[in-house]
Amino acid sequence: MTRRETLLDAAIALFAEKGYNGTSTSEIVEKAGVAQGTLFYHFKNKEGMLLTILENILNEYLQDMEEVASVTQSGLMTVENLIRCSTHFRQTRSLELLVLMRDFPADLIKPDSPQMMFIIEFFKRFYDLFKNAIDRGQKDGSIRKISSEKYTHILLGMLSGMDRHILLGPLPTPALTEEIVSFCCSALSPPGIDPVSHERRS
Amino acid sequence: MTRRETLLDAAIALFAEKGYNGTSTSEIVEKAGVAQGTLFYHFKNKEGMLLTILENILNEYLQDMEEVASVTQSGLMTVENLIRCSTHFRQTRSLELLVLMRDFPADLIKPDSPQMMFIIEFFKRFYDLFKNAIDRGQKDGSIRKISSEKYTHILLGMLSGMDRHILLGPLPTPALTEEIVSFCCSALSPPGIDPVSHERRS
Amino acid sequence: MTRRETLLDAAIALFAEKGYNGTSTSEIVEKAGVAQGTLFYHFKNKEGMLLTILENILNEYLQDMEEVASVTQSGLMTVENLIRCSTHFRQTRSLELLVLMRDFPADLIKPDSPQMMFIIEFFKRFYDLFKNAIDRGQKDGSIRKISSEKYTHILLGMLSGMDRHILLGPLPTPALTEEIVSFCCSALSPPGIDPVSHERRS
Amino acid sequence: MTRRETLLDAAIALFAEKGYNGTSTSEIVEKAGVAQGTLFYHFKNKEGMLLTILENILNEYLQDMEEVASVTQSGLMTVENLIRCSTHFRQTRSLELLVLMRDFPADLIKPDSPQMMFIIEFFKRFYDLFKNAIDRGQKDGSIRKISSEKYTHILLGMLSGMDRHILLGPLPTPALTEEIVSFCCSALSPPGIDPVSHERRS
DNA sequence: CATGAATGAGCTTTCATTCAT
DNA sequence: GATGAATGAAAGCTCATTCAT
Numbered sequence: 060m061t062r063r064e065t066l067l068d069a070a071i072a073l074f075a076e077k078g079y080n081g082t083s084t085s086e087i088v089e090k091a092g093v094a095q096g097t098l099f100y101h102f103k104n105k106e107g108m109l110l111t112i113l114e115n116i117l118n119e120y121l122q123d124m125e126e127v128a129s130v131t132q133s134g135l136m137t138v139e140n141l142i143r144c145s146t147h148f149r150q151t152r153s154l155e156l157l158v159l160m161r162d163f164p165a166d167l168i169k170p171d172s173p174q175m176m177f178i179i180e181f182f183k184r185f186y187d188l189f190k191n192a193i194d195r196g197q198k199d200g201s202i203r204k205i206s207s208e209k210y211t212h213i214l215l216g217m218l219s220g221m222d223r224h225i226l227l228g229p230l231p232t233p234a235l236t237e238e239i240v241s242f243c244c245s246a247l248s249p250p251g252i253d254p255v256s257h258e259r260r261s
Numbered sequence: 262m263t264r265r266e267t268l269l270d271a272a273i274a275l276f277a278e279k280g281y282n283g284t285s286t287s288e289i290v291e292k293a294g295v296a297q298g299t300l301f302y303h304f305k306n307k308e309g310m311l312l313t314i315l316e317n318i319l320n321e322y323l324q325d326m327e328e329v330a331s332v333t334q335s336g337l338m339t340v341e342n343l344i345r346c347s348t349h350f351r352q353t354r355s356l357e358l359l360v361l362m363r364d365f366p367a368d369l370i371k372p373d374s375p376q377m378m379f380i381i382e383f384f385k386r387f388y389d390l391f392k393n394a395i396d397r398g399q400k401d402g403s404i405r406k407i408s409s410e411k412y413t414h415i416l417l418g419m420l421s422g423m424d425r426h427i428l429l430g431p432l433p434t435p436a437l438t439e440e441i442v443s444f445c446c447s448a449l450s451p452p453g454i455d456p457v458s459h460e461r462r463s
Numbered sequence: 464m465t466r467r468e469t470l471l472d473a474a475i476a477l478f479a480e481k482g483y484n485g486t487s488t489s490e491i492v493e494k495a496g497v498a499q500g501t502l503f504y505h506f507k508n509k510e511g512m513l514l515t516i517l518e519n520i521l522n523e524y525l526q527d528m529e530e531v532a533s534v535t536q537s538g539l540m541t542v543e544n545l546i547r548c549s550t551h552f553r554q555t556r557s558l559e560l561l562v563l564m565r566d567f568p569a570d571l572i573k574p575d576s577p578q579m580m581f582i583i584e585f586f587k588r589f590y591d592l593f594k595n596a597i598d599r600g601q602k603d604g605s606i607r608k609i610s611s612e613k614y615t616h617i618l619l620g621m622l623s624g625m626d627r628h629i630l631l632g633p634l635p636t637p638a639l640t641e642e643i644v645s646f647c648c649s650a651l652s653p654p655g656i657d658p659v660s661h662e663r664r665s
Numbered sequence: 666m667t668r669r670e671t672l673l674d675a676a677i678a679l680f681a682e683k684g685y686n687g688t689s690t691s692e693i694v695e696k697a698g699v700a701q702g703t704l705f706y707h708f709k710n711k712e713g714m715l716l717t718i719l720e721n722i723l724n725e726y727l728q729d730m731e732e733v734a735s736v737t738q739s740g741l742m743t744v745e746n747l748i749r750c751s752t753h754f755r756q757t758r759s760l761e762l763l764v765l766m767r768d769f770p771a772d773l774i775k776p777d778s779p780q781m782m783f784i785i786e787f788f789k790r791f792y793d794l795f796k797n798a799i800d801r802g803q804k805d806g807s808i809r810k811i812s813s814e815k816y817t818h819i820l821l822g823m824l825s826g827m828d829r830h831i832l833l834g835p836l837p838t839p840a841l842t843e844e845i846v847s848f849c850c851s852a853l854s855p856p857g858i859d860p861v862s863h864e865r866r867s
Numbered sequence: 868c869a870t871g872a873a874t875g876a877g878c879t880t881t882c883a884t885t886c887a888t
Numbered sequence: 889g890a891t892g893a894a895t896g897a898a899a900g901c902t903c904a905t906t907c908a909t
Binding site for chain 1: 890891893
């Protein structure tokens with residue numbers, strides 16, 4: 060593993076545990092076992108580390124999600140599987156996701172900065188994934204007639220909220236994946252049709 | 262307005278805008294128009310200000326919610342109105358809520374500290390509010406048979422997620438209150454019964 | 464007890480325990496159960512409290528010692544009894560003596576200030592007490608021929624050193640009074656004459 | 666001279682002159698001609714500087730004394746030479762000794778801290794040095810039959826008291842070394858034997 | 868006499884960053 | 889590529905003191 064990667068791993072662990080502001084560069088280099096100067100040789104500054112971490116995780120997140128969305132199936136099934144993918148991602152990449160949740164939106168990401176542009180761009184593509192799935196579901200009859208814009212916002216808010224609740228909340232939380240899927244499908248399925256997709260699955 | 266209140270208001274505005282860590286005590290006293298020492302006369306330290314703000318907002322939040330829950334009605338209606346109350350609170354107290362969302366769980370609130378006890382206590386009562394409503398709904402037939410524990414976690418995660426998405430998210434968001442209510446009611450109502458309670462309301 | 468006395472007592476206890484610099488005026492007023500302003504009503508400032516305490520203790524100390532010295536007896540006996548008096552004073556007024564030992568010479572007592580004049584005046588009288596006794600002892604034959612100036616300095620240094628060693632030293636110390644007396648008398652008695660004055664006493 | 670040494674020298678001079686509490690870190694770095702941060706790069710904190718100074722001086726002090734004690738000679742001669750060594754140390758290292766005398770026992774050295782352990786350990790070894798010499802002197806007949814424990818305490822208290830009296834006292838003091846030696850030897854020698862060892866010396 | 872809210876200068880300390888090697 | 893000594897701005901906080909009541 061290169062020194063750069065060692066540094067990133069150390070930063071991810073520390074940012075996840077103590078937050079960006081709660082972590083000093085000294086702690087990072089100590090945990091990584093390199094000298095102070097090395098950090099600033101490989102990264103422009105401390106903020107550069109955070110941005111690198113966030114961009115990496117967001118790109119991988121989006122890639123996984125877009126792959127799921129590219130499979131041909133009903134709109135509702137796409138939404139279901141996006142939810143499952145998102146949950147799975149949270150379970151496998153909880154450390155990086157903690158960094159994201161703790162420190163974004165961070166004070167250090169200035170409005171109109173390239174970094175903010177990147178973040179907004181990411182959120183838009185994330186938004187589009189769900190929006191397109193819902194639109195398709197309304198055409199193929201798997202999703203009831205509701206405002207796809209508004210319901211997309213609800214799904215986005217809900218999913219990130221669940222991640223936060225589970226990873227950062229003060230209350231111990233049971234496994235919830237399929238309940239979240241059911242919850243959303245009940246709300247999205249056309250009236251009278253009871254979604255049992257998660258039973259069909261397995 | 263006393264100096265203490267002036268200071269709290271200044272801190273709320275700045276914490277909401279720039280976060281706790283991004284705000285210096287100098288900025289607070291400058292905005293409040295008092296001397297540095299005055300802050301530390303009225304509060305133990307900077308963290309004491311944050312705690313005061315958080316305790317105030319959480320207490321008022323809980324009070325509003327418990328008042329809503331105390332009205333006799335069906336379990337589902339109670340859930341609906343809790344959601345509306347929560348949304349209304351977000352709209353009227355967005356500044357304080359921003360402070361809460363930005364800076365909790367903060368690294369500065371140590372596990373097992375009295376502060377953390379207070380926060381956990383608050384979350385438990387918040388949890389119980391929804392849990393009791395769902396349990397009652399399952400008895401009175403207004404809510405389908407699901408795990409009330411799990412669905413309570415989903416509602417909590419969802420509501421805080423929506424607050425964050427709307428108040429802190431990088432995407433502009435339309436008004437969503439009744440859609441959130443519908444979304445949840447669809448997921449909670451017994452199968453086959455389409456919830457239209459929010460139309461009945463008005 | 465007047466508020467002024469209450470404040471002095473609180474200050475003595477705290478200065479003895481934590482030193483002048485380690486004690487804040489807030490602590491003093493809290494322990495005394497009065498308001499901040501009261502301290503500054505009764506004393507010019509914090510330093511004024513210390514000076515008052517030091518002057519009181521030094522005056523009483525000197526008074527006791529001068530009374531002992533005024534009794535007609537041999538020079539050596541006077542020295543002996545001065546030592547015993549000093550020791551007794553340490554045992555009965557250890558708190559005030561701790562204040563003196565911890566905080567004098569304090570940085571706050573400026574050279575050539577009236578306070579310093581007072582302190583120097585005190586030391587001179589203290590010095591004279593021993594010096595006169597030794598001089599008298601050399602005349603009456605109870606004390607050997609040595610430099611009374613130098614031996615006075617030795618006695619002064621020794622006595623204050625023993626006080627410090629016993630009251631502030633890190634090592635537990637046994638009762639030493641008569642040994643100190645013997646030690647000094649052996650050094651002061653004319654050669655060949657073994658002092659047993661502390662046996663004669665009792 | 667390294668920056669670390671420069672800083673230590675500046676601190677010694679200032680602590681000796683104005684005391685630990687009376688000296689600000691700004692003064693130290695100014696006197697040393699380095700930046701504020703440099704102090705905290707080389708030392709954990711201000712207290713760390715004091716501890717470093719104290720440990721250095723105590724170690725050297727003890728080393729000198731133990732070297733003196735290791736020379737084979739009568740018990741009384743050992744005591745004499747320990748006194749001379751102590752006096753010589755005070756004369757050559759008065760600055761560091763002033764720091765020690767002004768600021769120890771300092772409120773900042775917590776009971777049971779490693780620092781306090783170190784200090785107590787030092788005092789014990791210092792104590793043993795004199796105790797062993799007296800015990801040996803009682804065996805070889807050069808020292809009278811007295812409690813070696815008690816007389817050791819007296820010697821320790823006396824020597825530190827003389828240091829304080831001479832270095833910190835408000836009265837000008839003449840040279841006293843041989844008088845202190847005589848004083849102690851008279852008190853320690855067996856009755857009837859007049860010690861003139863300091864004349865034999867030279 | 869007594870109060871206590873208010874002050875602000877000054878303190879110690881942290882930490883991201885630089886740069887000569 | 890890598891180092892780590894050095895930096896200095898900025899932070900949170902303490903505390904003796906003042907003064908209107």
